[in-house]
Structures are given as structure tokens and as C-alpha cells.
Amino acid sequence: MQVLVQVIGLSWLGCLSVNAQVNLSNINGGQSVFISPPTFAVLGATGNFRNSSFTEFFNPTATEPPFFQIFDNTFLDILGPNPTFNIVSTNDILEFFAHEAPVFVKETNELFFVGFDQTQNVFNKLNMTAVEQALEGINGTNITSINVPATQIPLPDTVHQINGGTGPVGSSLLFVTNGQGPLPPSVVLVNAKEPFNATVLLDNFFGRQFNSLDDVKIHPTSKAIFFTDVSFGFLLQIRPPPMLPNQVYRFDVTTGVVRVVATDFEKCNGIAFSQDGKVAYVTDTGALSSLGSPDQTKTATIYKFDVDPISQVFVNRRVFAYADTGIPDGIELDAAGNVYAGCGDGVNVWSSEGVLLGKFFTGGTVANMAFTGDGRLVLLGGTNVYLVKIAAKGQNLAVPSFQGVPI
Numbered sequence: 001m002q003v004l005v006q007v008i009g010l011s012w013l014g015c016l017s018v019n020a021q022v023n024l025s026n027i028n029g030g031q032s033v034f035i036s037p038p039t040f041a042v043l044g045a046t047g048n049f050r051n052s053s054f055t056e057f058f059n060p061t062a063t064e065p066p067f068f069q070i071f072d073n074t075f076l077d078i079l080g081p082n083p084t085f086n087i088v089s090t091n092d093i094l095e096f097f098a099h100e101a102p103v104f105v106k107e108t109n110e111l112f113f114v115g116f117d118q119t120q121n122v123f124n125k126l127n128m129t130a131v132e133q134a135l136e137g138i139n140g141t142n143i144t145s146i147n148v149p150a151t152q153i154p155l156p157d158t159v160h161q162i163n164g165g166t167g168p169v170g171s172s173l174l175f176v177t178n179g180q181g182p183l184p185p186s187v188v189l190v191n192a193k194e195p196f197n198a199t200v201l202l203d204n205f206f207g208r209q210f211n212s213l214d215d216v217k218i219h220p221t222s223k224a225i226f227f228t229d230v231s232f233g234f235l236l237q238i239r240p241p242p243m244l245p246n247q248v249y250r251f252d253v254t255t256g257v258v259r260v261v262a263t264d265f266e267k268c269n270g271i272a273f274s275q276d277g278k279v280a281y282v283t284d285t286g287a288l289s290s291l292g293s294p295d296q297t298k299t300a301t302i303y304k305f306d307v308d309p310i311s312q313v314f315v316n317r318r319v320f321a322y323a324d325t326g327i328p329d330g331i332e333l334d335a336a337g338n339v340y341a342g343c344g345d346g347v348n349v350w351s352s353e354g355v356l357l358g359k360f361f362t363g364g365t366v367a368n369m370a371f372t373g374d375g376r377l378v379l380l381g382g383t384n385v386y387l388v389k390i391a392a393k394g395q396n397l398a399v400p401s402f403q404g405v406p407i
Contacts, residue, residue, distance in 0.1 A: 032068035032079070033061050053287075053296045053325055057345045057363065065363030066144075066346070066386060074351060075358030078338060080375070080391025085360065087145040088131045088378075089385035091115075094122065097150075098380040100330065101165030102370035103173045104128075105192050106398070111372050112153075112173055112192065113380055114162045118238055121159065124150040128372055131387060150385070156198045159188055161238060164215035164227065164330075168192060170401045172199075174225070176213035178233040182240070185210040185233070187225060187251060201225075202251050205258060211242040215270045215330060218399050220277040222312060225251040226261065228268040228282065235291050248282060250312055253402040262314035266299050270331035270341065270368075273307070274352075275395055280305045280314050281339060285327035300327040302341060304354075321354045330368030330380075335393040340377075342366040347379055360388055371395075 040060065043049060050056045059069075066085045070076065091097035096116035103112045109129045115122030126148065134146045155162075161178035168174070172189040179185035186203040190196060204210070212233025217226050230246045233239030248262040248271065262268070266286025273280055286299035300323045305314035321328070326344015333339055337352040346362035347369050360366075366379045366386075371394025379386040 031063060032070055032083075033063050034070040035060065037071055053300065053323075054294050054344060057325055059345075059361070059363075063361075065361050067361050069359040069361045070357075071359075072351075072355060072357040074355075075349065078334070078336075078349060078357065078390055078392045082389075083391075084387075084389045085144070086135060086387050087384045088134070088148055088387045089126055089150050090145075090147045090383060091150070092383055095382060097122070097124070097383055098385045099382070100163050100368050100380065101175055102330075102368055102378060102380060103165045103167050103175075104370050104372040104378075105168050105173075106373065107171075108192070109373075110192075111370065111378055112165070113150075113368075113370075113385075114165070116161075118236065121155045121161065123153045123155050123162065125153055126150045126378075126385065128376075135387075153196055155190065155196060158186075158200055159190065159198050160184075160186070161212075161233075163232075164213065166217050166397050167399060169218070169399045174216060174218065176216040176227050178212040178214075178236070179209065179239055181238065185213040185229070185239075187213065187216070187227060201253060202258060205244065205249070208243055211244055211246070212236075212239050214268070217271050217273055218397070219250075219307075219312065220273055220275060220395075222277070223253075223399060223402065224312065225253060226271055226273075226280070227251070228271050230265075230267050230269060232267070232288070235288070248314065261312060262305065262317070269327070270329055272331045272333050272339070274333060274337060275335065278307055278309075280307050281320060281331055281333075282314070283328040283331055283341060285329065287327050294327075302328050302331065302339070302350075319354075321348075321350050321356070323348060324356075326365055329366075332369060332371070333395055334371070335395055338392070340369060342368050342379070346381075347377075360386070362386060 099116045101114045111126045131148045160180035160183045162175045163178050164176040184203040187201045189199045210229045211231045214228045214230050231242040246265045247260050250261045251258045265284045269285045270283040284299040284301045287294050302320040304320035306316040323343045328341035330342045339350045347360040349357050362381050366381045369379045374393040377388045
């Protein structure tokens with residue numbers, strides 16, 4: 001049932017106080033909130049303005065997370081008629097249990113992802129069949145949280161601090177790593193099945209170590225590997241001072257050629273392509289120049305590029321979007337070209353023209369996300385893994401193989 005209400009002067013964690021006309025809907029035990037942008041265009045001289053994009057959220061209805069926050073009717077097409085929003089796996093011991101590098105393997109219906117611990121690899125596997133079975137058990141109840149434990153998987157000593165992932169590539173997962181101390185960051189294939197053996201594909205730029213590789217995607221047509229390199233490893237005190245600029249690279253696995261395709265970032269981070277490979281998106285998270293005290297005057301921006309059809313260098317850089325909370329970290333596109341980014345309050349979704357359509361609002365940072373089949377989106381939210389069931393379909397990121405590379 002839908003109820004039209006008038007919300008006046010609500011404030012939550014320092015969020016805005018507005019006179020906002022909103023539409024509240026109960027959807028399968030979850031809640032959606034529609035907030036029309038004109039209703040908060042002017043707050044007035046005595047308005048309760050946000051002072052921080054990192055500690056104060058835009059939640060004028062004070063709705064308890066998780067919920068769907070809708071700014072544009074187009075977001076309803078993404079959600080579909082019966083969306084659901086559940087916590088499906090939790091680990092209260094490790095703060096960054098669900099952090100980065102989500103890769104879905106359709107064959108086994110498993111999601112691989114990593115946590116973060118300065119001293120060791122945290123490589124996890126979540127059985128999505130078990131998740132679906134557990135969700136069936138709470139169907140028709142008011143329970144919105146279940147806990148299907150993830151399995152931690154040992155990695156060979158050639159893999160050091162995974163941070164970005166994509167694929168699969170055949171039966172393997174493609175990752176990029178931060179490196180650890182003097183051990184180099186690398187591009188690596190990891191077998192998705194026991195014994196989880198690894199093949200390092202690249203670990204240097206003409207003899208120099210990369211800073212700390214952050215995210216990775218395979219180009220839809222050329223099948224070249226594109227990855228971001230940034231100095232976060234140094235900030236996290238797991239890597240030496242950087243020796244290269246923060247840049248985006250292209251690596252051709254078949255020829256071994258690596259080259260820079262985009263530069264002049266503060267802190268390049270997530271990367272994604274349109275389905276035809278003609279457009280690239282890169283997040284710049286310069287606001288995290290110091291992890292202990294972020295600077296909200298620096299970039300929290302998604303840039304859009306054209307991909308040169310011959311060299312595949314990124315050209316025609318322009319601002320696509322700016323995140324209002326935290327920074328845009330991992331980034332994905334759905335099959336319709338909408339852009340999803342993990343931000344400080346959940347996952348934000350923009351149209352292909354850069355209009356903010358809505359948010360999967362968790363009330364905390366989501367570093368990355370992945371479609372785990374059509375209509376299933378998994379969010380990695382630190383101690384929690386969330387599953388959102390919606391109408392949108394993801395891009396197919398799987399690749400059969402790299403020519404000449406054993407996997």
C-alpha cells in the first residue's frame with residue numbers, strides 16, 4: 001500500500017531538514033522513499049545544512065536502512081514491481097569482511113570477494129544457492145536479515161592483497177592486487193576451484209613496480225585488461241611510497257604490451273565500460289587523500305571518456321557525476337547503461353546521462369557491488385553483504401579465455 005505523507009523538519013545524523021513531499025511504499029517488507037528534487041532545492045536561511053559528506057547522510061525522511069531512496073521515476077524501472085533488500089551474510093569480527101573484488105561464477109552460483117586485513121589475504125566465497133534457500137525460509141515474515149556464512153579460501157603466496165576483480169575468464173577469476181611491503185602489485189588469474197592456484201600475468205611497468213593496483217575490467221571487444229593504479233597501498237601502510245603517477249593502464253595479454261591510457265587523476269579508483277566498449281568510466285577519489293581525515297573539497301567524481309577505436313586510449317574526458325556522500329568507489333553498468341557506484345551511504349545509481357536516479361541506501365559505505373545473475377545485485381558493505389532483487393540486468397563480464405594463456 002502506498003501512503004502520501006508530508007515530512008517536515010526531520011533530521012538524522014545531521015542530514016538536511018526539509019519540507020519534502022515523499023512517497024513511502026512498503027515493498028516485500030522493505031521500504032522505498034521517493035524524494036522530489038524540487039522539494040529540497042531551497043533550504044532557507046535557517047536550514048539544517050550538512051557539514052560533512054563523510055559523516056552526515058542525505059536522509060531527510062529519517063528512514064531506517066536499508067531502503068530504496070528514489071529521486072527520479074526512472075529508478076522504478078530499475079527496481080521493478082517487487083524489489084527486496086536483505087542482509088544475507090555478516091561477519092562482526094572483521095570490519096572489512098565484505099570489501100572489494102566481487103566476481104560471480106554462474107556455473108557454480110558462487111560469489112567470490114575479498115575483505116581487507118593489513119597482515120593477510122581475506123578471500124571469501126559465498127554460495128548463492130544457500131542464500132536463496134535461506135531467503136525462502138523468511139518469505140512472508142518481517143525478517144529482513146539472514147546470515148549465510150562465507151567460506152574463507154587460502155591463496156598461494158604469489159597473491160598479495162587482492163583489491164579488484166572481474167570475469168570470470170574461463171574457469172579462473174581475474175584480480176589485481178595491492179602488493180604487500182616490497183612484494184609487487186600484480187595482475188593475476190586465480191583458479192575458481194581447488195587448489196585455487198594462481199598465474200601472475202603482469203607485475204611491473206618496464207621494470208618499476210606499480211603503486212597498488214585497485215580495480216580492473218576486461219574490454220568488451222578487444223579483451224584487453226584495463227586497470228587503475230593508485231597510491232592507496234602507501235596510505236594503508238602496506239606499500240612503500242609511490243614511484244608512478246596515479247594512472248589507468250591497458251594490458252594486452254596476448255602481446256604482453258602495457259601502456260598508459262589515462263592520467264592526471266588525484267586518486268583513480270573504479271573502472272567500467274559501456275556494453276559496446278566505446279565509453280569508459282573512471283572514479284576519482286581524491287577526497288581520500290588521507291584515510292584518517294578525508295578532504296571533502298577534493299574529488300569524489302566519476303569521469304566519462306570516449307575510448308579511441310584504434311589505440312584504446314581514453315579521450316574526451318568530462319565530468320559524469322559527483323557523489324554527494326563519501327566517494328564513488330567500485331563502479332558497474334547494467335544492461336541498459338545505467339551507472340552504479342559504491343558510495344558512502346550505499347550504492348548510487350545514475351542514468352547514462354549522469355542524472356542521479358536513486359540509491360540502495362545502507363547507511364554505510366559500500367565499496368563495491370556485482371550482479372549475480374539477472375535481477376540480483378550484491379553489495380559489499382564492510383561487515384555485511386546485501387542482496388537486492390530488482391528488475392535490472394547486469395552486463396556479461398565473463399570471458400571464455402585469453403589466447404595463449406593457461407587458465
